[in-house]
Amino acid sequence: MRVTRTRRAAMLLAVLMFAVTACAGAGRPVDLVTVNSVERPRPVGAEENPAPPSTSASKAPDCDAEASFRPPDPMPAPGQMPEGSTMKAIQDAGMLIAGVDQNTFLFGFRDPTTNALEGFDIDRVREIAKAIFNDPNKVQFKVVTSAGRVDALKNGDVHIVVRTFTATCQRWQEINFSAIYYMAGQRLLVDQASTVTTLDELGDQKVCAAKGSTSIKTIADYKSKPIPVQVDNWTDCLIMLQQGQVAAMSTDDTILAGMVAQDPNVKMVGERFTKEPYGIGIPKENEDMVRFVNGVLEQSVADGSWADSYDTWLGDTGGSRPAAPTPKYRK
Amino acid sequence: MVTASPPEPGTRKGVWEIPATAARRVRRSAASTPGRLFVIGVGLVVLSLLTGLVGAVALQQKQATIDNLIEHREPVAAASQQIYRSLSDADATAASAFLAGGNPPEELRERYELDIAQAGANLAKAAADVAGVPQAQEQVDQLSQQLPVYTGLVETARAFNRQGFPAGAAYLREASGLMRAKLLPAAQELYSIDFRRLAEEQAQARSFPWITTALVLALLAALVATQMYLVRRTNRLLNVGLLVASIAVLVGLIWGTVALLIESNSVADGQESGTQQVELAVEARIVALKMRANETLTLVARGDGGDYEKEWQALVPEMSGDGADNLLARARELAADDETREVLDRARANVADWVELHKQVRELDDGGSYEKAVELAMGDGDDGVAARFGELDGNLLAAINSGREQFVAETGAASKALTGLVPGAAVLALLAATGVTMGIRERLREYR
Numbered sequence: 001m002r003v004t005r006t007r008r009a010a011m012l013l014a015v016l017m018f019a020v021t022a023c024a025g026a027g028r029p030v031d032l033v034t035v036n037s038v039e040r041p042r043p044v045g046a047e048e049n050p051a052p053p054s055t056s057a058s059k060a061p062d063c064d065a066e067a068s069f070r071p072p073d074p075m076p077a078p079g080q081m082p083e084g085s086t087m088k089a090i091q092d093a094g095m096l097i098a099g100v101d102q103n104t105f106l107f108g109f110r111d112p113t114t115n116a117l118e119g120f121d122i123d124r125v126r127e128i129a130k131a132i133f134n135d136p137n138k139v140q141f142k143v144v145t146s147a148g149r150v151d152a153l154k155n156g157d158v159h160i161v162v163r164t165f166t167a168t169c170q171r172w173q174e175i176n177f178s179a180i181y182y183m184a185g186q187r188l189l190v191d192q193a194s195t196v197t198t199l200d201e202l203g204d205q206k207v208c209a210a211k212g213s214t215s216i217k218t219i220a221d222y223k224s225k226p227i228p229v230q231v232d233n234w235t236d237c238l239i240m241l242q243q244g245q246v247a248a249m250s251t252d253d254t255i256l257a258g259m260v261a262q263d264p265n266v267k268m269v270g271e272r273f274t275k276e277p278y279g280i281g282i283p284k285e286n287e288d289m290v291r292f293v294n295g296v297l298e299q300s301v302a303d304g305s306w307a308d309s310y311d312t313w314l315g316d317t318g319g320s321r322p323a324a325p326t327p328k329y330r331k
Numbered sequence: 332m333v334t335a336s337p338p339e340p341g342t343r344k345g346v347w348e349i350p351a352t353a354a355r356r357v358r359r360s361a362a363s364t365p366g367r368l369f370v371i372g373v374g375l376v377v378l379s380l381l382t383g384l385v386g387a388v389a390l391q392q393k394q395a396t397i398d399n400l401i402e403h404r405e406p407v408a409a410a411s412q413q414i415y416r417s418l419s420d421a422d423a424t425a426a427s428a429f430l431a432g433g434n435p436p437e438e439l440r441e442r443y444e445l446d447i448a449q450a451g452a453n454l455a456k457a458a459a460d461v462a463g464v465p466q467a468q469e470q471v472d473q474l475s476q477q478l479p480v481y482t483g484l485v486e487t488a489r490a491f492n493r494q495g496f497p498a499g500a501a502y503l504r505e506a507s508g509l510m511r512a513k514l515l516p517a518a519q520e521l522y523s524i525d526f527r528r529l530a531e532e533q534a535q536a537r538s539f540p541w542i543t544t545a546l547v548l549a550l551l552a553a554l555v556a557t558q559m560y561l562v563r564r565t566n567r568l569l570n571v572g573l574l575v576a577s578i579a580v581l582v583g584l585i586w587g588t589v590a591l592l593i594e595s596n597s598v599a600d601g602q603e604s605g606t607q608q609v610e611l612a613v614e615a616r617i618v619a620l621k622m623r624a625n626e627t628l629t630l631v632a633r634g635d636g637g638d639y640e641k642e643w644q645a646l647v648p649e650m651s652g653d654g655a656d657n658l659l660a661r662a663r664e665l666a667a668d669d670e671t672r673e674v675l676d677r678a679r680a681n682v683a684d685w686v687e688l689h690k691q692v693r694e695l696d697d698g699g700s701y702e703k704a705v706e707l708a709m710g711d712g713d714d715g716v717a718a719r720f721g722e723l724d725g726n727l728l729a730a731i732n733s734g735r736e737q738f739v740a741e742t743g744a745a746s747k748a749l750t751g752l753v754p755g756a757a758v759l760a761l762l763a764a765t766g767v768t769m770g771i772r773e774r775l776r777e778y779r
Contacts, residue, residue: 102497
């Protein structure tokens with residue numbers, strides 16, 4: 001009994017002494033500054049899991065979004081727009097104001113070397129300017145974001161919007177569309193190393209698309225519940241993918257082709273899972289302008305400039321050149 | 332060994348009673364006149380030495396505060412405003428280089444590199460000073476963590492630009508967003524913390540040493556009272572020792588008061604026509620940089636830059652017009668000399684020209700002449716915005732530098748006003764103590 005007590009006391013003493021020396025140890029180095037996580041830079045306006053826009057709640061009535069208004073016959077000659085028409089007003093003003101993109105490679109982008117706007121969409125604008133003024137350069141380009149396209153038309157800031165603009169029944173309620181000049185479809189862009197091929201495999205992962213686009217809506221509504229990340233410009237998605245901030249980017253194959261052209265370390269995968277008919281946006285009240293633009297589009301397909309433009313911009317993106325979409329008209 | 336043995340109740344009691352015994356003895360001796368004189372003499376000597384010590388320490392501290400203002404506090408504040416300036420200029424330059432298109436001009440690249448190097452060097456200077464100020468530490472951490480990220484993004488943008496890909500523009504937008512959302516706010520906060528600390532230390536340098544003054548006045552009163560007591564007791568009007576002591580204390584009081592008044596006045600002048608003027612000029616420079624960045628980014632956005640233009644318009648009243656917000660007018664009111672006022676007048680003229688040119692830029696851009704608008708805003712012509720902005724920045728820098736010189740001159744004068752006061756106070760205190768000792772001993776001798 002006594003032995004154990006003594007031993008216990010000795011042990012206690014030893015522990016105490018150890019504790020005291022440990023506490024009093026003056027030789028401990030001062031802690032280094034430790035940074036455990038760094039917040040990554042993000043494109044301006046990037047937003048994770050955005051609240052769905054209020055308009056998406058109201059279901060648009062069914063319609064044929066691809067059907068536009070029949071062009072006039074005959075088409076007015078360049079520089080001689082009919083009196084009282086929207087085109088005449090534009091001709092008198094001396095400048096066609098076009099809402100375009102300056103950040104989407106191959107469709108509407110600013111060439112950093114020449115400072116000029118170029119691309120498949122830009123070619124369409126110049127064709128229309130040529131048809132009105134007989135001068136493809138009488139254009140004032142105004143850059144609009146995907147989300148700002150409908151408002152730019154409704155506010156009268158621009159005469160037309162040519163910006164990978166999908167004709168939908170919802171948008172038809174607020175603006176008019178020209179006939180379809182290109183048929184795209186939504187696909188998926190991932191890192192070369194990724195094994196993902198469909199949105200089904202991206203549940204709970206971040207997928208990027210532009211604000212106000214049809215693609216972001218498709219992602220948000222998709223059954224596997226990916227986390228939508230929206231940005232102002234398509235190229236912002238590419239840099240988020242490069243920086244490893246999103247698992248994939250998903251939008252029209254044409255836009256994605258522009259991304260692949262800029263970075264060989266990403267690849268387009270899977271099949272088209274939506275149909276995105278591109279039309280030129282025109283204010284609701286300017287039906288004469290819609291008809292006129294449709295006439296211009298028909299001419300450009302007929303004289304081969306549509307095909308030339310396709311070859312210039314989209315020729316290298318793989319596959320053979322598709323036939324130009326056949327225009328559909330309502331009345 | 333008494334201490335080693337267990338303490339006896341008696342001894343312990345003896346130890347405790349020493350102060351009481353001493354007090355009793357003092358009381359007993361103070362009952363007689365010579366005893367009282369002795370006690371008064373000891374008290375006066377102690378008070379003189381204490382006053383001298385407290386005064387010398389307080390003055391030494393004040394001197395140290397002033398020297399610290401010039402050598403440390405103000406340079407750090409200047410360094411942190413330079414961080415903001417360099418970062419903001421780097422951002423505007425990167426955007427200009429982008430607008431220039433193609434391979435950007437060599438001078439824009441050099442300017443950007445210089446800006447980044449300067450920001451880094453000044454950040455190191457500001458970082459050496461933030462210990463114990465957690466808020467400032469936070470800003471320095473933010474700046475030193477994000478600055479390398481920013482430059483990385485800009486270089487990536489450059490690589491893509493050279494290949495002709497719009498990804499370059501996207502990286503540049505991300506970089507600029509990082510700058511405007513994190514780096515610039517941190518730099519602005521750091522610089523306002525540093526200016527606040529400068530103002531606090533200036534107030535400290537101006538403060539009046541109340542404790543020392545109270546001690547001096549008490550000493551003087553005690554000396555006068557002792558002399559009156561002696562006159563009553565000994566019927567002798569003059570006691571040389573005590574008189575010398577009183578004069579020494581009086582000289583110390585007058586010297587100290589005058590020197591401190593001059594010092595506090597000089598520090599206040601340095602604060603008003605120096606620091607405060609500098610602060611306004613710095614703020615004006617920051618506003619000018621913000622305006623320039625907004626102007627550039629409006630053009631980069633090419634029609635989608637309405638917010639930048641709105642911000643530009645909101646900043647204009649701070650730089651021009653007759654409003655109370657006009658920083659340049661307020662700086663001019665505080666300026667110390669005609670030269671600085673002229674520099675600020677020139678800056679105001681630059682702003683007026685710029686506002687006029689900006690209107691033209693917007694008209695050109697909104698009217699569809701984008702290339703001409705870019706040329707007017709970015710071109711290196713003598714009539715362009717870039718030239719006006721360069722002049723404005725130069726004039727504001729001149730105003731900042733002259734304000735800083737004014738600060739150093741005035742604060743240096745404040746430091747000079749205190750010259751010799753510390754040893755002087757010590758010598759005078761010793762003189763007073765000696766005088767008291769001699770004077771009291773002379774009277775005591777008469778009682779033998």
